[in-house]
Each structure stands twice: as structure tokens, then as C-alpha cells.
Amino acid sequence: MPPMIRIQNLRKEYRDLVAVKNLNLELEPGDIFGFIGPNGAGKTTTIKMLATLLTPTYGTAYIDGVDVVRYPEAVRSIVGYMPDFFGVYDDIKVWEYLDFFAAAYRIPRAKRAQIIDDVLTLTDLNVKKEAYVESLSRGMKQRLCLAKTLVHDPKVLLLDEPASGLDPRARIEIKELLKELRSMGKTIIVSSHILPELADFCNKIGIIEKGELIISGDVNEIIRQVSGHHTLEIRILDENTPEPSQLSIETLASQTPQEGGVAVKTSAEMERAIALLRSQPGVDEVKRSDGKLLAHYVGEPNQEWRILKALIENDIRVLSFGTQATDLEDIFMRVTKGIVS
Amino acid sequence: MTAMIRLPVLKFENPVLTKEMRVRMRGSRAYWVLSGYLTFLSLILFFNYYHWWENALNAGGFSSGSRIGQEIFQWISITQAFLVVFITPAITSGAITIEKEQRTLEMLAMTRLSRSSIILGKILSSVGFMALLILSSLPLTSICFFLGGVSPEQVVSSYLLMLCGCLLTASIGIVWSTLSSSSSLSIAATYATLLIALPVMAILVAIMQEARIAIVSDWMWILLGLYGLTGLERESSLENDFLNVWNLSHFYGMSLPGWLVTLIVYGLTSLLLCLVAAAHLELHPERSAPRLRLATLSLLIVHCFFLFGARFSIYGSLAPYDFSMYAASSPLPVLLVYPMLFILLMTPVFGSGILSRKSLARPGRYLLQGWTPVGWRAGTLASGLPFLLLLMLLSLLMYGGSFLLIGQPGAFISGAPQIPGKPASVITAIPHLQILREIVFTMTAAILGIYSVSFTLSLILRNRWAVMVLMYVLLLALLIAPAVSYASLGSLSGILSGSELLIHLFYLNPLASVAETIFRASPPDYKQYLLFGSYPSWMITTVCYLFITGFAIILSVAVVVLRRKYETPVPDMPETLKRETL
Structure with missing residues (x-):
């Protein structure tokens, strides 16, 4: 399948500033690409160049095989663009607003009413059809703007x-x-400077900083690539009344007074677990934070099960074992570290 | 049945117009404007009538109604015309900037609407609203019908003129609107254009009349739109004023009423201004540059065609009045003063711009590229000079072509075409070709000089707007200062030493030199105050401008060399790419 979006050596220079440095990217149809970067990294510039609103200094991009520099008009009808800051007109009703954009996209008059109803249903604004645009809440305006972006049924959304x-x-x-x-x-490029926002529905991400695409590709791929660095989250049984039958002789022997026994005993199991984790290949640091153990895993990918196996074989009562959920953010912090000043 | 009713005309749809019309009449604002407008006109009408009534009482009797009818009509027309000129910019000069301020322009630009249809929608909706205002005054004007003294043609034509004036100011407003970043800036710029253009043009007109270039100054009054109004009063009195808006009857031999010519000139000028606005909306400069140049070119062609046509009409057919005196006293090359003024005023626009690092890296190549189609398409600063020279060539061609149009190409040598029904001796032959040659030398040098100064300033300031403002101030000072100084020399204040020096600026005023060349038979009075007064001015002007050009070139080279020495290039472009882009 040909790529839906192909960016080649895209570069944008302003007078003394290089906003985007030789960007290369390919997206398949149906991809949701999360474009992540701090403010001023070049996300908006890149998206505007794709939307034909800015001319690249060098390089170009193809959307559905159409060159954005040479045929901007053709690109505009297959792309829906929603700017970061956008306005709405005063004194205009929701349906009139959509009708205006539908007409501007040269949709025949006869089809417009149906399309307007469809996009309103999709964006859940049906009840507001006759309301004035300025009376809408911010979230509704945002959805209305998205509805406007959809009137001409674009293949690509920016x-x-x-x-x-x-x-x-x-x-x-x-x-x-x-x-x-x-x-x-739809193929979607969605930008954000907040990571978790994108984490759960993007299948590809790219991290841009100072105009450079530092890393891009499949979400899981990237996690794996950088996943030398991910954190294992392990919870082990840490209760106040231990069950004697399950305690081993060594731990019992090390207990002396009955009162503080619980704390000392669990602490011992914890200590043992920490020691064990530290001795595992691929774990370089273990921390303890409110009842959980956080082990920083830098070993081979997909070999984490060996750690779990070791823990269980050593009679450590593991309650849960997993990787931390906010990994994308972690990657982001790691990848962009120190470059932002 | 419905299919039969559906006309192709109804299929025309401009979404911007639809939207604007929907919104325009919403709320109470439109009604307030309408009420205010009509109240004001009614008051004018009332005072006018009251004044007449009192006068009539004092005179001890009542004159016929037709006189007051005429008077009321004049007052209403003039008041309305001024109201239109000052209300219209308030509506249009915010038309595009509001889209910028509301952040909706980008979304509009992303649709399939063409740039010109956006401008068209905006212009039509505001002119439509103004038309509503203007037409709503018809009941007031119709009082004149009862009183008499006003012809139906006068009423219709004055309403059409008003609409056209509205269109013209609307398009000036919209051009500023596409250029400015905020509404307040755009509104200020539009009113400033109107307010500065009027007195400045009036001063230029006065100077030209002084310099016996009357026909051009008459033409400029037409452009100002004031002539159409003053023409109301002039209707009966000035029979031999052949450029009078109301009387012009011959045009390259055709019969056209004067107001129609004004209407056409206004309409075409507005149209071309709208094209300029549409080109400015274009996001890619390489697309807008050729269009902007085409619009400028067409504007010059339209203006030259009508201006030349008005003058050449004398020779086209049997003229109703005796123009032989006029033709003898004002030689034909005088017509060229207007296109030359036009080109001079365009020089800062095409002579300023931003020079990229890439072009400065190889300046020789960049300058040469300005003369090739590549540079023309891109509308680079370097291509400004050939374009300006082309404008000059074109106006000369149109001038020459006019001799063909009246069927007397042979008269191009003598510069004295024959008036039908008059003996050939009525008009004295002039050294036509020599005059034209001198005009070309002077103007080429002047364009070169002003262009190179503007180029150098662009290089130094790196801010196009600053360069343009500076250049216009300079240019207007050059055009006006010597005349002011000359005028003050005659009076007591002329003893002030400064004006004696200022008067030498006449040498830097190419139009003054051109005028002197044309009226070579009688040198102007101010020559006696000038150093080298015995030499023809055009020579000195040409030498001065060539000197200025040389100085500007040296300065530019120095700036480029210094920049290259002290500035580091952008480092981030990889070597491979660098080679490809250059």
C-alpha cells in the first residue's frame, strides 16, 4: 500500500531560525500519528506545511501521492486541518457555520443538510444546531471546529x-x-505537548524537539527501542498478620520479639526481594515506594519473566508484576532530556 | 416544474457573501446606521430648504422651484458622496483583518474557495450594504422631481457614480485589510490613505496647473472622485472644458457621456485593486507576484487608455468645440506626465523587499536572474527594475498607439496631428522625437536612481515597510518641496535662506524636468533662481540620478561585503542539501 503521508527532507527556515530541520516521515493509511514535542519545537510549523499554509524552504511532502508544494489546491480538498488557535464567527448559528464551510468546500446545496446533521451527530452537537456559536462552551467550540474539519470528508486530518x-x-x-x-x-496527525493525551489512541508517535524528529515509529516499537529503560512495578505481600504456616524456617529464626515481628519480618522479605532483584541480570536500580518495588529494567526486551520466575522460586509472595503505565512520558523525558533549555 | 424555474444564474453561490449578508443585518447595528444616515441627510435637506425659504422671504417673493430643486440635489449628492467615502472604509477595511484576528483566515484559506471569491464576497456584501444606504435616500432625492430642474440622467448617473465611488473606497479598504495584521491598523491606514492622498494629490494638481500640465491635473481630479461632484456645478458653465465629467462626448472618435467614462475608470480601478487584494491573500509569494505585476500593468494600461483617449478625441472626429487654442498651448507629450508620475509612485513598491541569505550569497547571479523569467515569476526585488522600465516602455507604446488609433500615424514625427475641419497650420509642430528622447533619458535615470536607493535601503533596514514609508516620504518631498520653496521665494518669507537651497531640489524632480522639456518654448520662471540655470534641466537631472545610482551601488556593495565578514551563516543545513538548493 502506498503511504498516505510521505514527508521528504522537509525544512523551514525563518530569518535566523531553523524551525524544522529536514524531517522525514511516512504514514500508512489509517495511522494515528502522535506528534509530541515541547512548545516551540516545530510541531505547528510542520503541520502548517502539510496543510499547505506555509511553504517549506526545502523539501516537500506528499499527501495521498499529491505534492503539497506544487498542488496545494488538490491537497486542501483531501486534508482537514484544525489549527491550535482558532476562532469562530460572531452572530452566526451552529448550522450556518457548518453550512458556510460546506459551501466553501463546494459541496452541492442539496447534500449539505444531510452532511451537517451527520457531523453534528458525530460530534454530539445536535441539540445545539440552532444555537449561536458564541454561546457554546470551549469544549463545544472545539468539537464544532472538528465538525467543520469533517464536512468535506477528508482522508487526512491534521x-x-x-x-x-x-x-x-x-x-x-x-x-x-x-x-x-x-x-x-482516517489517517490522523495529532500534535500535543502533553503525552498521556496521545498515549492511548496513537499507533505511531514521533518526538520532535528544536525542529528535529528525534525518534519516530510504532508506539510499541519505540517502547521496545528505548525499553532498555523501563520500570518494573512489583508488589509483594506486605501485611500486618503473617500466616505462620507459610513462613520459612529461616525467617522465623531471624525473628526475636513477638511485638515488632510483623514489621521486621515483612521488611525482611522486602529486603530479600530487593537483594534478589539487584542480583538479576538487566536490573540496575531498585527503589521502594509506598509498598511497591520499582525496578529499573535495562536488560533484553521480553525477558522480564525471568525476574518474576526468580522471585517466585525464592518464595517471595508476588501480588502483581508489571511495567509502569506512563512509559511514553518516560521516553519523552529521557529522549528530550537536556535539549530543551 | 422546479427544474424549469432553476436558472443557471441562481446556481452562482458565494459562501462568503451568503454568510456576510446573513450576519450583517443581524442585531440592531445595521438599523442604527441606516437611521443615522437618513436623519443626517434629512437635516441637510431641511436646512437647505429653510435657508432658501428665508432668502426667498427676504427677497420679497418666491422664485421658481427648479432652482431650489437643483440646489437640494447638489447638496444631497455631495453629502452622500462624502458619507459614502467615509463610511465604506469602516466596513471593508476590517473585512479581512477580522478573519485574521478571529483566527479564521487559515481555515478559510484551507477551503476550496479561491482567493478572489473571498475578496468578491467581502466587497459585494459591504458594497451591497452601502447600496442599501444610498438607495434608501432616493425618497429624499425624489423631492427634486417635484421641484424640477434636475434631469433624470443626472440623478441616475450621480447615484451610479456614488456606487462606483463606494466600490473604489471599498477596494482601497480591502487592499489595506489584506496587508495589515489588525483591524485598527487597517482602518487607520485606509483613512490615512484617503486623507493624505486628497491633499497631496491636490498639491500635486496645483503644481501641475502651475506647470501648465492642466490636462493631467484634470485627470487626477477625476481619480480623486471630486471631479464628479464639482462637475455638478460646472455642468452649464464650462463648455470648452472637454474633460468635464458631464460633457466629454468624444473618445477616440466615439461618443460617450463623461460620467460613463468616470464610471468605467472607477470600476476597472476597483477591479484591479481587488485583484491586488486577492493576490495578497495568496500564501505563496511566487503565486502572488506575477498577479500583482499584471494588476499594476493593467492599471497603467487602463488609465493611459482613458487619459490619452480624452485628449486624442480632439483629433478623432469633428469636435463640438474649438480646441485649437488648447491644442496649440498644450503639446501632446504632456500626457506622458501622468504615467511617469504613476511609475515614480510605484518605484518604492517594486524597489523594496527582503533579500534572502541565499540571494546575498551570490549577488551577481541574483541580480541577473531578475531579468529572466525565473526572477519575474518569483517577483524578486532584482526583477523590480526591469518591470519598472517595462512600465515606462508600455506607456510610451500606448502613447504612440494613440496616433494610430486616430488614423494619423505620420503625426508622430511632428507631434501635431490635424484637427478635422481646421487648417494644418493651426497647431505648431514641435520637436516631438527629441522631446520623447529626453523624457526617456530623464525617466530612466530617475527610475534607476530611486530604485537603487530603495534597494540599498532594503539591504540595510531589512524591513520592507520601513523602506516603503521612508521612500514615499522622500519621494513626496522631492515632488513638493521645490515648488513650495519656489512659491515662498516670491513672497517675503522667501528671504529665509533655506528656501533658496531647497529650490535646487527641482533638479531631482524628474517631472519638473520633463515638463520643462515639453514646454521648451517658454522656460519656467524658477530657472532664474537655479544654479546652472542656462543648461536644460533634464541633463542635470539625468546626471544627478546617475550619480545617486553610483553612490547607492557602492554603498550596497560595502554593506554586502561587511555583512559577509561579520555574520556567521546558518550552520544547520547539511552540505548535501546546500548543494542541491543552490
Whole structure:
């Protein structure tokens, strides 16, 4: 399958500043690409170049095989672009707003009413059809803008910070909407400077900093690539009343007074677990934080089970064993470390 | 049945227009404007009538109604025209900037709407609203019908003129709107254009009249739109003023009413300004540059065509009035003063710009590229000079072509075409070709000089707007200062030593030199105050500008060399890419 988006050596220079440095990227149809980077890293510039709103200094990009520099008009009708800051017109109703954009995309008058209803349903704004745009809440305006982006049924969506400045509820609504769009088979580039926002629905990510795409590719791939560095989260049984039958002779022997026994005993098991973890290949650091053990794993990928096996073989009562959920953020911090000043 | 009713015309749809019209009449604002407008006009009408009534009482009797009818009509037309000129910019100069401020322009740019349809929608909606205002005054104007004294043609044409004036100011507003970043800036710039353009043009007109370039100054009054109004009063009195808006009847031999010519010139000028605005909306400069140049070129062609046509109409067919006196006193090359002024005023626009590092890396190649199609398409600063020279060549060609249009190509040598029905001796032959040659020398040197100064400033300041403002101040000072100084020499204040020096700026005023060349038979009075007054001015002007050009070139080279020495290049471009881009 030909790539839906192909970016080749894309570069944008302003007078004394290189905003985007020779970016290369390929996305398949149906990809959801999370474009992550701190503010001012070049996300918006890149997206605007893809949206034909800025001319690259050098290089180009192809969207559905169409050159964005040479045929901007053709690109505009297959791309839906939602800017990071956008406005709405005053004194205009929701349906009029959508009708305006539908007309601007040269959708025949007869089809417009149906399309407007469809996008309103999709964005859950049906009840607001007759309301004035300025009366909508921020989250609703954001959804309306997304609805506007969808009127011409674009194959590719370029969403610049779609969830910025929204309250948690509106943020979740936008996320749900994006998942819906993913299921419709659209190729989406969505940028954000907040990572967890993207983590759960992107299948590819790219991290940009100072105009350079530091890392890009499949989410899991990247996790694996950098996953020399991920953190194992291990909880072991840490209760106040131990069951004697399960205690081994060595631990019993090391107990002296009955009162403080529990704390000392569990601490011992914990100590033992820590010691054991430290001796495992691939673990370079073990920390203890509120009842959990955090082991920093730098070993071979997919070999974490060996650690679990070792723990169990040594009679450590493991309650849960897993990798930490916010890995993407971790990667981000690691990858962009020190470059931002 | 419905299929039959559906006309192709109804399929035309401009979404911007639809939206603007929907929004425009919402809320109470539109009604307040309308009420205010009508109240103001009614008051004017009332005072006018009251004044007449009192006068009539004092005179001890009532005159016929037709006189007051005429008076009321004049007052209403003039008031309305001024209201239109000052209300329209308030609507259009915010049209595009509001989209920028609301952050909606990008979204609009992403749609399939063409740039020109956005401009068209914006212009039509505001002109439509103004048309509503203007037409709503018809009941007031119709009082004149009862009183008499006003012809239906006058009413129709004055309303059409008003609409066209509205279109022109609307398009000036929209051009500023596409250029500015905020509404307040755009509104200020538009009103400033109107307010500065009027007095400045008026001063230029006065100077030109002084310099006996009357026909050009008359033409400029037409451009100012004031002529259309003053023409109301002039209607009966000035029969031999052949450029009078109301009387012009011959045009390259065609019969056209004067107001129609004004209408056409206004309409075409507005259209071309709209094209300029649309080109400015274009996000890619390499797309807008050719269009902007085409619009400028067309503007010059339109203006030259109508200006030359008005003058050449004398020779086209049997003229209703005796123009032989006029033709004898004002030689034909005078017509060229207007295109030359136009080109001089365009020089800062095409002579300023931003020079990229890439072009500065190889300046020779960059400058040469300006003369090739590649440079023209990109609209580089280097291609500004050939473009300006092309404008000059074009106006000369149109001038020459006019001799063909009246069927007397042979008269190009003598510069004195024959007036039908008059003996050939009425108009004295002039050294036409020599005059044209001198005009070309002077203007080429002047364009070269002003362009190179502007180029050097662009290089130093690296801010196009600053360069343009500076250049316009300089240019207007050059055009006006010597005349002011000359005028003050005649009076007591002329003893002030400064004006004696300032008067030498006449040598830097190419138009003054051109005028002197044209009216070579009688040298202007100010020559006696000038150093080297015995030499023809055009020679000194040419030498001065060549000297200025040389100085500017040396300065530019110095700046480029110094920059290269002390500035580090952008380091991030990889070597392989660098080779490809250059």
C-alpha cells in the first residue's frame, strides 16, 4: 500500500531560525500519528506545511501521492486541518457555520443538510444546531471546529493541539471522538505537548524537539527501542498478620520479639526481594515506594519473566508484576532530556 | 416544474457573501446606521430648504422651484458622496483583518474557495450594504422631481457614480485589510490613505496647473472622485472644458457621456485593486507576484487608455468645440506626465523587499536572474527594475498607439496631428522625437536612481515597510518641496535662506524636468533662481540620478561585503542539501 503521508527532507527556515530541520516521515493509511514535542519545537510549523499554509524552504511532502508544494489546491480538498488557535464567527448559528464551510468546500446545496446533521451527530452537537456559536462552551467550540474539519470528508486530518485548554471532561470527549474517527479509517496527525493525551489512541508517535524528529515509529516499537529503560512495578505481600504456616524456617529464626515481628519480618522479605532483584541480570536500580518495588529494567526486551520466575522460586509472595503505565512520558523525558533549555 | 424555474444564474453561490449578508443585518447595528444616515441627510435637506425659504422671504417673493430643486440635489449628492467615502472604509477595511484576528483566515484559506471569491464576497456584501444606504435616500432625492430642474440622467448617473465611488473606497479598504495584521491598523491606514492622498494629490494638481500640465491635473481630479461632484456645478458653465465629467462626448472618435467614462475608470480601478487584494491573500509569494505585476500593468494600461483617449478625441472626429487654442498651448507629450508620475509612485513598491541569505550569497547571479523569467515569476526585488522600465516602455507604446488609433500615424514625427475641419497650420509642430528622447533619458535615470536607493535601503533596514514609508516620504518631498520653496521665494518669507537651497531640489524632480522639456518654448520662471540655470534641466537631472545610482551601488556593495565578514551563516543545513538548493 502506498503511504498516505510521505514527508521528504522537509525544512523551514525563518530569518535566523531553523524551525524544522529536514524531517522525514511516512504514514500508512489509517495511522494515528502522535506528534509530541515541547512548545516551540516545530510541531505547528510542520503541520502548517502539510496543510499547505506555509511553504517549506526545502523539501516537500506528499499527501495521498499529491505534492503539497506544487498542488496545494488538490491537497486542501483531501486534508482537514484544525489549527491550535482558532476562532469562530460572531452572530452566526451552529448550522450556518457548518453550512458556510460546506459551501466553501463546494459541496452541492442539496447534500449539505444531510452532511451537517451527520457531523453534528458525530460530534454530539445536535441539540445545539440552532444555537449561536458564541454561546457554546470551549469544549463545544472545539468539537464544532472538528465538525467543520469533517464536512468535506477528508482522508487526512491534521489536528494541532485539539485538546489544549480544555477541562478534563471535554478532553475525554475529544479523545472519544478521535477514537471514533480512527475507526472510520482516517489517517490522523495529532500534535500535543502533553503525552498521556496521545498515549492511548496513537499507533505511531514521533518526538520532535528544536525542529528535529528525534525518534519516530510504532508506539510499541519505540517502547521496545528505548525499553532498555523501563520500570518494573512489583508488589509483594506486605501485611500486618503473617500466616505462620507459610513462613520459612529461616525467617522465623531471624525473628526475636513477638511485638515488632510483623514489621521486621515483612521488611525482611522486602529486603530479600530487593537483594534478589539487584542480583538479576538487566536490573540496575531498585527503589521502594509506598509498598511497591520499582525496578529499573535495562536488560533484553521480553525477558522480564525471568525476574518474576526468580522471585517466585525464592518464595517471595508476588501480588502483581508489571511495567509502569506512563512509559511514553518516560521516553519523552529521557529522549528530550537536556535539549530543551 | 422546479427544474424549469432553476436558472443557471441562481446556481452562482458565494459562501462568503451568503454568510456576510446573513450576519450583517443581524442585531440592531445595521438599523442604527441606516437611521443615522437618513436623519443626517434629512437635516441637510431641511436646512437647505429653510435657508432658501428665508432668502426667498427676504427677497420679497418666491422664485421658481427648479432652482431650489437643483440646489437640494447638489447638496444631497455631495453629502452622500462624502458619507459614502467615509463610511465604506469602516466596513471593508476590517473585512479581512477580522478573519485574521478571529483566527479564521487559515481555515478559510484551507477551503476550496479561491482567493478572489473571498475578496468578491467581502466587497459585494459591504458594497451591497452601502447600496442599501444610498438607495434608501432616493425618497429624499425624489423631492427634486417635484421641484424640477434636475434631469433624470443626472440623478441616475450621480447615484451610479456614488456606487462606483463606494466600490473604489471599498477596494482601497480591502487592499489595506489584506496587508495589515489588525483591524485598527487597517482602518487607520485606509483613512490615512484617503486623507493624505486628497491633499497631496491636490498639491500635486496645483503644481501641475502651475506647470501648465492642466490636462493631467484634470485627470487626477477625476481619480480623486471630486471631479464628479464639482462637475455638478460646472455642468452649464464650462463648455470648452472637454474633460468635464458631464460633457466629454468624444473618445477616440466615439461618443460617450463623461460620467460613463468616470464610471468605467472607477470600476476597472476597483477591479484591479481587488485583484491586488486577492493576490495578497495568496500564501505563496511566487503565486502572488506575477498577479500583482499584471494588476499594476493593467492599471497603467487602463488609465493611459482613458487619459490619452480624452485628449486624442480632439483629433478623432469633428469636435463640438474649438480646441485649437488648447491644442496649440498644450503639446501632446504632456500626457506622458501622468504615467511617469504613476511609475515614480510605484518605484518604492517594486524597489523594496527582503533579500534572502541565499540571494546575498551570490549577488551577481541574483541580480541577473531578475531579468529572466525565473526572477519575474518569483517577483524578486532584482526583477523590480526591469518591470519598472517595462512600465515606462508600455506607456510610451500606448502613447504612440494613440496616433494610430486616430488614423494619423505620420503625426508622430511632428507631434501635431490635424484637427478635422481646421487648417494644418493651426497647431505648431514641435520637436516631438527629441522631446520623447529626453523624457526617456530623464525617466530612466530617475527610475534607476530611486530604485537603487530603495534597494540599498532594503539591504540595510531589512524591513520592507520601513523602506516603503521612508521612500514615499522622500519621494513626496522631492515632488513638493521645490515648488513650495519656489512659491515662498516670491513672497517675503522667501528671504529665509533655506528656501533658496531647497529650490535646487527641482533638479531631482524628474517631472519638473520633463515638463520643462515639453514646454521648451517658454522656460519656467524658477530657472532664474537655479544654479546652472542656462543648461536644460533634464541633463542635470539625468546626471544627478546617475550619480545617486553610483553612490547607492557602492554603498550596497560595502554593506554586502561587511555583512559577509561579520555574520556567521546558518550552520544547520547539511552540505548535501546546500548543494542541491543552490
